[in-house]
Structures are given as C-alpha cells and as structure tokens.
Amino acid sequence: MLLWGYKPTINMSKFIPQQYINAFSALGQQLxxxxxxxxxxxxxxxxxxPWFTQQSVLDAVMAIGAxxxxENLAQWLSRYPEAGANPSKKVGLILAGNIPLVGFHDVLCVLISGHEALIKTSAQDTRLIKYVLQLLTEIEPDFAGKYQFVERLAGFEAVIATGSNNTSRYFEFYFxxxxxxxxxxxNSVALLTGNETTAQLHQLGNDIFEYFGLGCRNVSKMMVPEGYDFVPFFESIESYNEISNHHKYHNNYDYNKSIYLVNKDKHLDNGFLLVKEDTGLTSPLAVLHYETYxxxxxxxxxxxxxxxxxxxVVTIANVNLNNQVVGFGQSQHPAVWDYADGVDTMRFLAAL
Structure with missing residues (x-):
C-alpha cells in the first residue's frame, strides 16, 4: 500500500538515515x-x-504529526552521525499510558536508530500505538520485522522504562x-513574573488543562512573586471551564474541594480549578499548587x-535553569529533539 506518494526503499540491513526520514515523515503527514x-x-x-477524549487523542496525534x-527529522538525525554504526540490538520498551501515545517518542528513537523494539504497552493505551505502527508498516513494510508487542519483556539487550517513583525501584532491580x-x-512548573499578557495567561491554561493535566509536561505548580494578583490569571483561563463537563475530572475537583473545605485549607476556587499554596510539585488532579518567591x-x-x-519550566522570564524552558502554551508540544528528563535517548541508543 503506497501512501502520500512515498515509495518503500529501505534496506533494513543497512542504516540509511534519509530513507528512515522519508518513512517517518510520510507517517507524520498521515497523522x-x-x-x-x-x-x-x-x-x-x-x-x-475515559480520559482519552476525542480532543485529547486528536491533540496527541497532531502533535506527533507536527x-x-x-525538516525536523533531518535536523534531529544530523546530530547523531554515529547512529546505526553498531549492530542492531533488541531494546525493551515499557511505555506509560497517562496520555495518548505518550510512548511514541521512545519507539521512534529505537526504530530510527536501527534497533528492534520489544514493546510492552500500558493497559491504558494499547490501541493507538499499535495502529500508528501499523500505518508505518503500510508505508514501509520492512518495518514490520523491527518491532513486536509483548506481554512480558524477554531477550532484551537494553531497556527504556517509564513509570512512577515506586515502579522505578523494581525496574532498577530487574533491568x-x-x-x-x-x-x-x-512535573512541570510555570514561573510567572506578573507581567504576562492576557494571551500568555490564556495559553498557560493549555499547559495546565491539556490531557486533563495528566502528563509530566503539564503544569502542576506555579511560582509567583509575593503579592501576586490571581484575578487576571483566573479571568484568562475562564474559557477552559468546559473541562468540568468531563465526569472524571469533575469528580476529582469535587473530592479535592470537599477535603480542603473540611480541613479548612486556604485555597482559591474558580469553579473548575482549585489553586492552593503548597511547596510540593505534584498536585492532585483539578488542583494547581503555587509558591511565592x-x-x-x-x-x-x-x-x-x-x-x-x-x-x-514554562516562563517568559530570562532564567538560567538546568531544565528545559518553554513558552506559554508549548509544554505539551515538544520538538523531536526534546527528551524526557533531559536524557538523550538517541545518544544512549547509538552507543549500544
């Protein structure tokens, strides 16, 4: 099946970056x-x-397509002239399932670096990644032999595993x-100066609410200057109020609100988001923490x-940080060269 005018030309026994780029860019056009x-x-x-609403899945598909x-793939791969120099290895992938297709980038890195992917999906997100890779093999049939979905990892020579602080201890033991x-x-943080425009604060709403705030790139906390006025912030995000129509999100909002009221915890409430002063980075669903500086x-x-x-970190401030800094509305739209946790996955794979 030929799609988008792309003609299969890959010889999987040899790593040829441009041919990999052609296949994945054709996939991007379909997405x-x-x-x-x-x-x-x-x-x-x-x-x-239930968290994978039509809008959430479409957002994820379109973000990967972009x-x-x-151009992006060529610029990205040009940084790794050593990719594909070593024999192909079997790389086990344990994918998260908190937001749609969240594990796609790891699969992309393994395949485009010439390795074979052994993929254990999350029970929360199995259909999407399987179908996207089906599209890839329709574009380039030789990719069919470069990945397999497994219930249990075995025979792997390297592993990329995404989980929680608890599961990471087991991963360290087994792998x-x-x-x-x-x-x-x-978690991700917004650093506000108090000089943000209405448009920028509105875009911040996307960083908070996209995928219902379930992603590690979603803003779960704001750093604000002492005496910060929250009124412009709340006014700017009011158009996101339809999120409360989602029953699971609204149940979390109601639950956390009741806890704060019973405990007499000080908080701000606009009807669909609770804002609470807290030094912790991780906030409950439908809650945004803030800390002053x-x-x-x-x-x-x-x-x-x-x-x-x-x-x-989402901000307009000129700051020197070790973490990736992005503009408002961009936290859930990473470029192909933006790596989770700042760990260069391609460099890791090229060295195997």
Whole structure:
C-alpha cells in the first residue's frame, strides 16, 4: 500500500538515515490528516479509556504529526552521525499510558536508530500505538520485522522504562544489569513574573488543562512573586471551564474541594480549578499548587533545588535553569529533539 506518494526503499540491513526520514515523515503527514480508521480510532478511544477524549487523542496525534516533519527529522538525525554504526540490538520498551501515545517518542528513537523494539504497552493505551505502527508498516513494510508487542519483556539487550517513583525501584532491580534509561515521576512548573499578557495567561491554561493535566509536561505548580494578583490569571483561563463537563475530572475537583473545605485549607476556587499554596510539585488532579518567591534569583534557586523532579519550566522570564524552558502554551508540544528528563535517548541508543 503506497501512501502520500512515498515509495518503500529501505534496506533494513543497512542504516540509511534519509530513507528512515522519508518513512517517518510520510507517517507524520498521515497523522496530520487523520482519515478513515485513524479518524474512527480517535473518535472511539474514550470508550476504552475515559480520559482519552476525542480532543485529547486528536491533540496527541497532531502533535506527533507536527514533530515528524522531514525538516525536523533531518535536523534531529544530523546530530547523531554515529547512529546505526553498531549492530542492531533488541531494546525493551515499557511505555506509560497517562496520555495518548505518550510512548511514541521512545519507539521512534529505537526504530530510527536501527534497533528492534520489544514493546510492552500500558493497559491504558494499547490501541493507538499499535495502529500508528501499523500505518508505518503500510508505508514501509520492512518495518514490520523491527518491532513486536509483548506481554512480558524477554531477550532484551537494553531497556527504556517509564513509570512512577515506586515502579522505578523494581525496574532498577530487574533491568539494572543491561544498559537502561529508567524514568520516574516528574512535573512541570510555570514561573510567572506578573507581567504576562492576557494571551500568555490564556495559553498557560493549555499547559495546565491539556490531557486533563495528566502528563509530566503539564503544569502542576506555579511560582509567583509575593503579592501576586490571581484575578487576571483566573479571568484568562475562564474559557477552559468546559473541562468540568468531563465526569472524571469533575469528580476529582469535587473530592479535592470537599477535603480542603473540611480541613479548612486556604485555597482559591474558580469553579473548575482549585489553586492552593503548597511547596510540593505534584498536585492532585483539578488542583494547581503555587509558591511565592521574592525575586527571580530566589525563584531560580527554588527551581534548581528540584531539577531532578521537574520536566520543563514554562516562563517568559530570562532564567538560567538546568531544565528545559518553554513558552506559554508549548509544554505539551515538544520538538523531536526534546527528551524526557533531559536524557538523550538517541545518544544512549547509538552507543549500544
């Protein structure tokens, strides 16, 4: 089946970057224009996972489609001239399932670096990744022999596993003897100066609410200057109020609100988001933590102390941080060269 004018030319016994780029960019074009079975999958995924609404799945599919442009892929792969120099290895992948297709980037890295992927999906997200890889093999049939879905990892020579702080201890025990990347819980933070425009604060709403805040790149906490006025923030995000129509999100909102009221915990409430002062990075669903700072140097110091627990920082401020810094509305739209936890997956794979 020839799609989008792409002609299969890959010789899988030899690593030829441009041919890999052609195949994945053709996949990106399909994801950017979902039709037929893909469109049906986008519309029906909520029946299998209530958090995977049509809009959430479409957002994820389109974000990956944008990531897979030929220009982006060529620029990305040019950084790794050593990729494909070593014999192909079997790389076990344990994928998360908190947001749609969250494990796609790991699969992409393994395949485009010439390795074979042994994929253990999350029970929360099995259909999407399987169908996207089916599309890839329709574009380039030789990819069919480069990945397999498994119930239990075996015969792997390296592992990339994404989980929680609890599961990471088990991952370290089981996979510690082979080359590995093991990811734990992370959260993202917005650093506000008080000079943000209405448009920027509205875009921040996307960083907070996209995928219902379930992703590690979603903002779960704000750093704000002492005396910060929250009124402009609440006014700017009011248009996101339809999120409360989602029953599971609203149940979490109601539950956390009742806890705060019973415990007499001080908090702000706009009817669909609870904002509570708390130094913790991880906030409950439908809750946004905030912490104050005296000046940007103080904010930097507080953020640097949490470097290993932060995925990215959303801000317009000129700050020097070890974590990735992105603009408002961009936290859930990483480029193909933006790596989870700041660990260069391609460099890891090229060295196997």
């Amino acid at each position: 950017n224009h979902p039709e037929g079975e893909l469109r049906s999958l986008i519309q029906s995924e909520h029946l299998y996972n 990531m897979l442009s030929e 510690g003897k082979v080359p590995h990347i093991i990811r734990k819980n992370r 005296t000046d940007l140097a103080d904010a930097e110091q507080k953020l640097q102390a949490q470097t290993d627990n932060i995925q990215c």
